Amino acid sequence: MSGARPGRLEAALRAARTRGRKCLVPYVTGGLEGWEAAVEAAAAAGADAIEIGIPFSDPVMDGPTVQEAGDRALAAGATPAGLLSAATGLDVGVPLVVMTYYNIAHHMGHERFARSLADSGIAGAILADLPLEESAPWTSAADEAGVETVLLAAPTASGERLEAICARARGFVYAVGLLGVTGERAALAASAVVIAGRLKEITDLPVLVGVGISTPAQATEATTVADGVVVGSAVVRRLLEGEGPEGVGSFVAELRRALDGAVSS
Amino acid sequence: MGMTEPTPEGRFGDFGGCYVPETLVPACQELDRAFRAAWADAAFRGRLNDLLRDYAGRPSPLTDCPRLSAELGLRVLCKREDLNHTGSHKINNVLGQALLAERMGKTRLVAETGAGQHGVATATAAALLGMDCTVYMGEVDVGRQELNVFRMRLLGAEVHAVTTGSRTLKDAINEALRDWVATVERTHYCLGSVMGPHPYPWMVREFHRVIGDEARAQCAELLGGDPDVVVACVGGGSNAAGIFSGFADGDAELVGVEPAGGAAVGRGTPGVVHGSLSYLMQDEFGQVLEAESISAGLDYPGVGPEHAHLARTGGARYENVTDGEVLAAFELLSRTEGIIPALEPAHALAWISREREALAGRTVLLNLSGRGDKDVDLVMGLQE
Numbered sequence: 001m002s003g004a005r006p007g008r009l010e011a012a013l014r015a016a017r018t019r020g021r022k023c024l025v026p027y028v029t030g031g032l033e034g035w036e037a038a039v040e041a042a043a044a045a046g047a048d049a050i051e052i053g054i055p056f057s058d059p060v061m062d063g064p065t066v067q068e069a070g071d072r073a074l075a076a077g078a079t080p081a082g083l084l085s086a087a088t089g090l091d092v093g094v095p096l097v098v099m100t101y102y103n104i105a106h107h108m109g110h111e112r113f114a115r116s117l118a119d120s121g122i123a124g125a126i127l128a129d130l131p132l133e134e135s136a137p138w139t140s141a142a143d144e145a146g147v148e149t150v151l152l153a154a155p156t157a158s159g160e161r162l163e164a165i166c167a168r169a170r171g172f173v174y175a176v177g178l179l180g181v182t183g184e185r186a187a188l189a190a191s192a193v194v195i196a197g198r199l200k201e202i203t204d205l206p207v208l209v210g211v212g213i214s215t216p217a218q219a220t221e222a223t224t225v226a227d228g229v230v231v232g233s234a235v236v237r238r239l240l241e242g243e244g245p246e247g248v249g250s251f252v253a254e255l256r257r258a259l260d261g262a263v264s265s
Numbered sequence: 266m267g268m269t270e271p272t273p274e275g276r277f278g279d280f281g282g283c284y285v286p287e288t289l290v291p292a293c294q295e296l297d298r299a300f301r302a303a304w305a306d307a308a309f310r311g312r313l314n315d316l317l318r319d320y321a322g323r324p325s326p327l328t329d330c331p332r333l334s335a336e337l338g339l340r341v342l343c344k345r346e347d348l349n350h351t352g353s354h355k356i357n358n359v360l361g362q363a364l365l366a367e368r369m370g371k372t373r374l375v376a377e378t379g380a381g382q383h384g385v386a387t388a389t390a391a392a393l394l395g396m397d398c399t400v401y402m403g404e405v406d407v408g409r410q411e412l413n414v415f416r417m418r419l420l421g422a423e424v425h426a427v428t429t430g431s432r433t434l435k436d437a438i439n440e441a442l443r444d445w446v447a448t449v450e451r452t453h454y455c456l457g458s459v460m461g462p463h464p465y466p467w468m469v470r471e472f473h474r475v476i477g478d479e480a481r482a483q484c485a486e487l488l489g490g491d492p493d494v495v496v497a498c499v500g501g502g503s504n505a506a507g508i509f510s511g512f513a514d515g516d517a518e519l520v521g522v523e524p525a526g527g528a529a530v531g532r533g534t535p536g537v538v539h540g541s542l543s544y545l546m547q548d549e550f551g552q553v554l555e556a557e558s559i560s561a562g563l564d565y566p567g568v569g570p571e572h573a574h575l576a577r578t579g580g581a582r583y584e585n586v587t588d589g590e591v592l593a594a595f596e597l598l599s600r601t602e603g604i605i606p607a608l609e610p611a612h613a614l615a616w617i618s619r620e621r622e623a624l625a626g627r628t629v630l631l632n633l634s635g636r637g638d639k640d641v642d643l644v645m646g647l648q649e
Binding site: 056057058059060061063067071074079080081102103104106107108128129130131132133134151152153154155156157158161165176179180181 | 447551
């Protein structure tokens with residue numbers, strides 16, 4: 001946007017779209033047992049980018065699954081610096097995006113947090129409780145460090161607000177698929193396709209739907225309009241239930257096949 | 266200096282703001298517009314004032330406390346918010362927000378509660394206006410405030426015990442926010458303190474300003490002017506903000522009293538949780554710490570952003586007291602004046618009692634923010 005060359009994250013997702021491929025971005029809670037191998041397994045199974053959650057004590061945008069994963073990771077001693085340092089060693093070949101809450105960045109300091117993301121090879125950041133109006137101190141530090149700040153766009157926003165969000169978003173626009181927190185749902189909310197459609201009309205950035213996408217069928221349905229999906233709780237649950245990195249890999253592969261099938265059919 | 270309106274972005278100096286998930290931003294903006302319009306509307310103010318008088322029982326009295334004063338060697342006046350309907354100051358804010366929610370076309374209230382006072386007040390207002398009501402309460406607090414849980418259910422509210430995190434007020438707020446994210450179209454989040462995203466810290470203080478305005482007029486009548494010191498307990502800080510706002514442009518010294526185990530101003534650093542930037546008890550990585558206080562209503566690691574601003578600029582000062590000092594104050598007021606206070610305002614009295622030599626001969630206004638019935642069980646258990 002605004003003439004700037006797209007960053008690594010945006011470039012990777014645009015390239016996938018150009019190839020006619022739907023983007024798949026799994027989410028893994030950092031610090032959860034087996035998380036590093038799970039990130040590598042997800043990449044090997046066909047993820048286009050991967051979100052790594054840095055756990056926060058008060059994750060108000062997250063449902064029970066991601067809460068539980070965060071609590072376990074914190075209890076096991078996960079720290080932002082420790083996770084970023086571990087991420088440096090991951091060899092995945094796709095862009096990594098950190099997802100966390102603003103206090104983690106605020107506490108470390110905007111410049112320092114942005115620099116440590118960049119130093120760890122992280123391409124982008126999502127701060128779940130940092131809306132557009134409050135984002136400037138962070139985004140200027142992130143821009144400076146070359147970290148792409150993904151912004152959320154929700155069904156409650158006016159058209160004018162969606163335009164402002166898209167203008168400031170980097171990497172991709174994260175379309176919140178429903179009114180609610182992260183978690184698996186029995187069916188795809190009608191709002192998922194609606195919000196994706198509204199965003200596609202106003203931006204050329206990749207539009208990925210997240211929140212409430214938990215099955216291959218839901219991913220396929222959402223990408224009839226969206227450029228891709230973010231899948232979090234359904235991935236994390238497999239780690240919580242002891243399926244390990246292999247379970248994550250086979251689930252991501254299943255999502256990949258469904259999305260590829262949808263494109264070719 | 267007075268306590269004035271925050272900036273349009275909701276800043277009190279360096280603190281405040283609106284840090285919420287994107288889904289909630291339009292709701293916060295709508296609330297800001299609705300509150301400004303309602304607050305400027307004489308009909309809305311009139312209806313609220315009628316309810317405060319005819320339903321909540323305002324104005325609350327100012328009680329001179331001669332036996333307590335004699336024992337401490339200073340003059341204590343109590344602003345009797347404990348005599349309001351539902352037993353605390355919380356009803357002032359809740360009636361305002363419930364009327365505002367109705368005006369905005371919302372049919373459901375969601376609230377968090379610590380000690381249960383705000384939950385009971387919200388359930389009461391919902392019953393009064395015929396609205397649905399859901400209250401989130403930490404499991405620990407459900408255990409120590411059973412009667413208030415029963416009261417809320419009797420009033421028609423759903424009460425959810427929150428089993429995540431520290432299972433106290435902080436986690437109840439998380440859960441209430443998650444509910445609001447999912448139900449924002451028909452639900453108003455009736456937040457119980459001067460915290461959270463803009464416009465809550467300002468709006469809740471304005472709804473409690475009646476405490477300070479009444480008290481100042483009552484002091485003028487009784488004393489011919491302001492008291493020397495105005496003291497209130499501070500968790501999130503709503504009763505303190507209410508009474509301070511009546512005196513902030515005068516010479517009275519304003520003192521907020523935090524629990525030692527939840528002293529956000531005393532022990533915290535700037536941080537963001539639950540929608541605003543304020544002082545926060547947090548670890549070296551920015552994880553929010555769990556507060557620990559005998560009083561469920563003050564068991565919170567943060568504090569309202571305007572208090573952070575007042576602390577930084579010297580507009581008020583903030584002290585803290587231990588659970589032991591609070592229990593002694595609880596007994597002191599009961600024994601000397603026949604008033605059993607809630608454990609929350611007993612914090613304010615505990616500070617007065619500890620500082621009685623420094624305060625000798627002065628006149629101190631104490632905001633008696635709630636009655637102690639809810640705490641009698643707990644104190645009895647501790648004495649056995």
